Amino acid sequence: MESDLILQIRNLSKSFPGVKALDDVSLDVERGRVHAVTGENGAGKSTLMKVLIGVHAPASGQILFKGRSIRLRNPHDALRMGISMIHQELLPFRDLTVAENIWMGQEPTRWLPGWLDKPAMNRGARRLLERLGVRLSPVTKMRELGVAETQTVEIAKALACRAEVIIMDEPSSALSGREVEALFDVIRELKRRGVAVLYISHKMDEIFRVSDTITVLRDGCHVATMGTGEMDENRLIALMVGRPLDAAPPPAAVNRGDVVLEVRELTKAGAFRGVSFALRRGEILGLAGLLGAGRTSLVSAISGLTPAEAGEIRVGGRVARIRTPGDAIAHGIAIVSEDRKQYGLVPTMSVKHNITLASLAKCCRGWFLDKRAENRIAGEQIRAFSIKVPSLDRRVTFLSGGNQQKVVIAKALLADPAILLLDEPTRGIDIGAKAEIYAMMRRLARDGKAILMVSSEMAEVLSLSDRILVMREGRISAELSPENATQEEIMKWAMPS
């Protein structure tokens, strides 16, 4: 079956100052197969992919494409060969149309050099999208599309470049359950057409469902490659982490206290309607649902980022008027947003300054900053949350995703809130860091914090929550208890009827 091997990676190594990012990695990719590449953050997945699309040059080793050794100097080289990447964070040209995005860089022309042949662009775009089994008008502006559709357009763009290898980096990270299904349909279609897919993901269930082969990387080294059929979840986790891990940790002991947060008939047009629930001291309340069900808007409203239009929020039994995040913090409500980069971190600032930002009053004498107190307080938080950083003054952007998330949580908790709103607290971070954040949430609940957690990972909701609320199209559709709820049942209440 020599001809089926489209991409052969031979003994690739790559170092960055202080880190060996890839160490003698070899990998074969076959036509019409999905090859999952997995591993913790920092395992070398991104570096490997960046070498494959020509962003980084390898220090040693070889890439064979269709049996011939190739050298990629930049992403354009890779694209011309037929290697395309769908990035985790999509960067479309938002004010251009679907067709214009698909043909970007290789526009068909007519009449004069540079004169765009728009009818041909639209026809071609429609044909490509139909091939992927999606209905989308080529003249729609990208701005009007959701994340899932934007991703499909990126895949169509890869096909327009005649890609034979498509690399997908955490493609499901921003998709809801149903959209992931649609993505899998697209991937199946790609397979049928003989395209090889390299699927990078942390998510166990997806890897097992979509892939034919699994490769595990750890600390830049190739650990194992196996057929998906020969692998099981526990074994995969053990390979990734290098040690066995309690796969499903037990739920926290039930010790529910007084109601600290009560939401009554909260409504915001176009986002959620008539939402009522209560949150108790020492409780983790899971909020499940599909993307767009209004969960993020709901926590944004409670945190004052985008205030609700009607209804009331009661904190400790009294009505709280929350119009800004400052109001929420004053009422003891802190939020860790789903979008760390947008709403969590100030990238130009150090770890220390990020941690103290929401509670500078603690580091002040009058209007003056007490820098010694600030160092001490930030240092305590860094130890308490075991944030791995060599210095307090390190720019926060140099940290790994998991550590950045811990910085955001440390910042939120420094204000000593009674109520913690966590929106997708483990998005885009590796398994080890996830386990730490789960343990941290349990500890906080045991210490009496009330936690409202939004999560799209069913397993996470089921294993962590004391109670589960499901949202559907802006309303709460069900309250379940984790002891007798199943993923299927949550899904049933989450799917629009």
Next chain:
Amino acid sequence: MGHAQLNEPRSDNSTLRRLPHQWGLILALVIICTALSIARPVFLTIPNLVNLIRQISINGILAVGVTYVLLTGGVDLSLGSLVALTGVIAASFAHPEQYPPAVPVLLGVLAGAACGAVSGCVITKGRVAPFVATLGMMTAARGLALVLSGGRPVSNLSREFTWMGSRDVAGIPILSLIFFCVALASHVFLNNFKLGRYIYAVGGNENAARTSGINVNAIKMLAYTACASLAGLAGVVLASRITTGQPNAGVGYELDAIAAAVIGGTSLSGGVGGVGGTILGALLMGLINNGLDLLNVPSYYQQIVKGAIIVGAVWMDRSRER
């Protein structure tokens, strides 16, 4: 992974760590000074050096002011016009035997503050881009200066008022002492005050700042008001120095101020920079003016050299980052 966790994460010595960032600029200043003192021995004389710091003072005050606004990620194009407007206003109250000199000084600064508050309001409440809002203020303030003065310089100012722009204390021009105080106070404010930290946070990531409970609009208002107040102070000082309130003064001053701040490492996208760099930037620009004068370079050519140096300095800074 390769993260070594230290048990005791400590604060680096931040001055030491920041040193390399402005190292190139300091080196450039030293080289230019050395070259000038060899080529033109008159450069290293006390009168010339005093003249140099006098020349940079007004641009320096404006550059420190605009640093506040640049740090929030905004820009203020109205500074030159505000210099003219506040100069005219101050001069109108500074005729002999009219008021004590504190009155025109205060009125000038307050007029600047009021204009800054208007710009800030348009930017925060009206959500108009800072470029557009302050462009409008630039045009309107210039018009107001012409209206108030009838288009003619306001002259015949009291000795007490012009004293500020012409006299020295212990050999140092008073206007340079004013610049020094403004720079020192701003440095302390930005580094040691809660509100100063908030200015950096707003410029670094407005959404994260808001989520952290910071009143972003109030911080922006503060930055524009502080910046324009300093422009008011610069206008008063200029009127005192040239002994008239000139409605046509200050054309292009805002760009020199922004150039000084940017040369000093303040980022136009906000969140990065500070007063220390801005002072070095202002010093570099002043030094180039002074040096080209001493070398008898015609003023038309001086502008070409200055333009090249502004771009060159920032270019070098950026290429060092890569």
